Amino acid sequence: MSDLFSFQGKIYLGTRSAQGKLVKSIWVGNAPACSVQFQTETTNKTESFSGNRLPYGRLRRGKTANITLSLDEWILENLILGLHGKSVPVTAGSATGEVLPTGIVAGDLVRLDKGFVSSVVITDSAGTPAPVPHTVESPNAGLIRLGSLTGVTPPFSAAYSYAAAQSLSIFAETPPERWLYLDGINTENNRPVLLDLYRVSFDPVGDLGLIHDEYGQLSMTGSVLYDPANANGSNMHGFGNVQWQDQ
Structure with a gap:
């Protein structure tokens, strides 16, 4: 052999x-x-x-x-x-009242604090909060694009759910x-x-x-x-x- x-x-x-x-x-x-x-x-x-x-x-x-x-x-x-x-694993949860950066305008891309998001709602700061038009560009990255801001009052805040994830x-x-x-x-x-x-x-x-x-x-x-x-x-x-x- x-x-x-x-x-x-x-x-x-x-x-x-x-x-x-x-x-x-x-x-x-x-x-x-x-x-x-x-x-x-x-x-x-x-x-x-x-x-x-x-x-x-x-x-x-x-x-x-x-x-x-x-x-x-x-x-x-x-x-x-x-x-x-x-390792700093992320537990699934939800965010409310997450204030978006000031000075953003229609068409801007804004990244949320968490990734892997769903059920995203953006509201303004009026006495009776109104929804802010937006699209979710990437739910994985938590990336949203603002729509028309006519008639809404900044600053804006986000509410959403996020999935569990591994983080390092x-x-x-x-x-x-x-x-x-x-x-x-x-x-x-x-x-x-x-x-x-x-x-x-x-x-x-x-x-x-x-x-x-x-x-x-x-x-x-x-x-x-x-x-x-x-x-x-x-x-x-x-x-x-x-x-x-x-x-």
């Missing part, structure tokens, strides 16, 4: 306990690419006695590892990681370090392969495409860190571990 390799599998990211144990993990969804780049920091010594200045020594001063991970799924956990965000504040907090593991298979010989990295610190996503013709993707980078809490096991050594079945 061939010993060549081509891996596929599921990538999981987990949180860590204070004791360095894997506590809770989630599957990140389809991850078409994941790789670890290992490097050694060295200082080279050149001899000075032969007249040829030849290599004479190499001092290894440190080892580092960086990770790249491509995520295809637009899911909350991935976005929290990629945008260093904080960008750069609201730094996500904790993650335990990354691959539950994979070598497609060349169908042997299972497992890989664990105990401490991974991810940077924010480098490029978040907003308009594109192809599928979008979150391209993540990060550093793999030494984990003293997992340095004492016979097969752990504080950094990571890879296992596979011999068959």
Whole structure:
């Protein structure tokens, strides 16, 4: 049987306990690419006695590892990681008396405070409030366009209902370090392969495409860190571990 390799599998990211144990993990969804780049920091010594200045020594001063991970799924956990965000979900509800900006005129686009709106009513400030002509340009964005304002009294106010939604504040907090593991298979010989990295610190996503013709993707980078809490096991050594079945 061939010993060549081509891996596929599921990538999981987990949180860590204070004791360095894997506590809770989630599957990140389809991850078409994941790789670890290992490097050694060295200082080279050149001899000075032969007249040829030849290599004479190499001092290894440190080892580092960086990770790249491509995520295809637009899911909350991935976005929290990629945008260093904080989840602030919106509960369905209704708004009343939301005052629109002053100085707006007929034809202006006005965005409401909430998105995913329905049953929008705009009224004026007369003693007996009168309806203000408008059209809903985009219920998702909460965007309305004002009609004729003849005979109505500013300022105007809005009442509407809005749906529940996921919401994420960008750069609201730094996500904790993650335990990354691959539950994979070598497609060349169908042997299972497992890989664990105990401490991974991810940077924010480098490029978040907003308009594109192809599928979008979150391209993540990060550093793999030494984990003293997992340095004492016979097969752990504080950094990571890879296992596979011999068959």
